[in-house]
Amino acid sequence: MLRAEAPGAAAELAGVEYASMALITLAFRRAETALPEGSGFLVPPVDGRTIKASTFASAKWGWIAEENPGLVVLRTSVGRHGETEILRRDDAGLVEVSRHDLKAAVGLDATPVATRVTRWQDGLPQYPVGHHARVARVRGHLASLAGLAVCGAAYDGVGIPACVASAYAAADQIHGDLHGVQELTAHPVQSLHGAAGE
Ligand SMILES: Cc1cc2nc3c(=O)[nH]c(=O)nc-3n(C[C@H](O)[C@H](O)[C@H](O)COP(=O)(O)OP(=O)(O)OC[C@H]3O[C@@H](n4cnc5c(N)ncnc54)[C@H](O)[C@@H]3O)c2cc1C
Known part of the structure; x- marks a missing residue:
């Protein structure tokens, strides 16, 4: 322009330069889901995990909790600058790796009742x-x-x-x-x- x-x-x-990333949104039954307090966590690259962060959306934004009674909604993000390989995985693969890393990080082992993957090509300036x-x-x-x-x-x-x-x-x-x-x-x-x- x-x-x-x-x-x-x-x-x-x-x-x-811009980094591409994907957001993986997961909804769990509240009765089956115990998360630590807070609005989420960041994962530094030295931890060697795939997800780079998780936002406990139901805890962070009141409207999400209000509009999804009985559910806990959270999201993870994947895709660091220069690491595009992970974004080639299909949606099911990204859900799977998110669940794996969430279990390791906060012990979340429930099965999600709904999932959505949103991809952001060149979404974050570096x-x-x-x-x-x-x-x-x-x-x-x-x-x-x-x-x-x-x-x-x-x-x-x-x-x-x-x-x-x-x-x-x-x-x-x-x-x-x-x-x-x-x-x-x-x-x-x-x-x-x-x-x-x-
Ligand atoms: C996946 C993801 C998660 C994020 N999470 C967070 C978060 O939790 N907290 C936080 O604070 N920030 C977060 N961010 C960062 C934040 O959302 C963005 O940096 C911010 O929204 C960018 O705002 P912007 O107005 O610069 O650009 P945009 O919101 O991208 O707006 C640019 C607009 O310009 C339009 N446009 C582009 N080219 C043209 C053109 N040639 N002519 C006319 N229109 C054009 C586009 O369509 C777009 O609507 C996140 C970003 C991403 C990608």
Whole structure:
């Protein structure tokens, strides 16, 4: 979208790499399901598991518990940057590996009453060393183009709170107020999990 007006910014953004992932949503009978307290857990790569996180959706979001009485709904995510092999598995295979890792992590051994796999191709921008400087260069390329500002997951943090913050900052920038953008530049929020919690 920026190529014609701001080729320098477009070239910088074309260099941002993205990870693909899949979400595996599982519903269990509440009577058969005992989960630890909390809203879920993260799995660091050094643990050698396939799932990279699990969100106890029924515990995290009240509306999910309310709309699914008698059930516990949770999700796992798979697919780290550069690891696309796992995403070639079919849906049943992803459910199976999720159940395996959930059993190992929290002892969950029940049989799900419903499952759904949602695949996100190139869904998560990656923030390698130097990303912050890249974003500054993008904004530098755009600085002379009045009425144009950028925001979203590729800039100041991939978590929804960070995306919302960058959207407010971009809207303010359009109106000539650079305070929000300067604040983000000084204090970028770079972690999905740090910003929002999985
Ligand atoms: C599987 C997954 C799980 C996540 N879980 C969490 C979580 O638990 N907590 C959390 O805080 N964050 C989470 N995130 C991150 C967060 O959801 C995203 O980073 C955020 O929603 C991105 O917002 P965005 O507005 O930048 O982009 P998007 O929400 O992707 O919006 C971009 C929009 O632009 C449209 N678009 C694209 N190209 C064009 C074009 N050329 N012309 C017109 N429109 C176009 C797209 O259709 C889309 O609607 C998750 C992300 C993924 C993929």
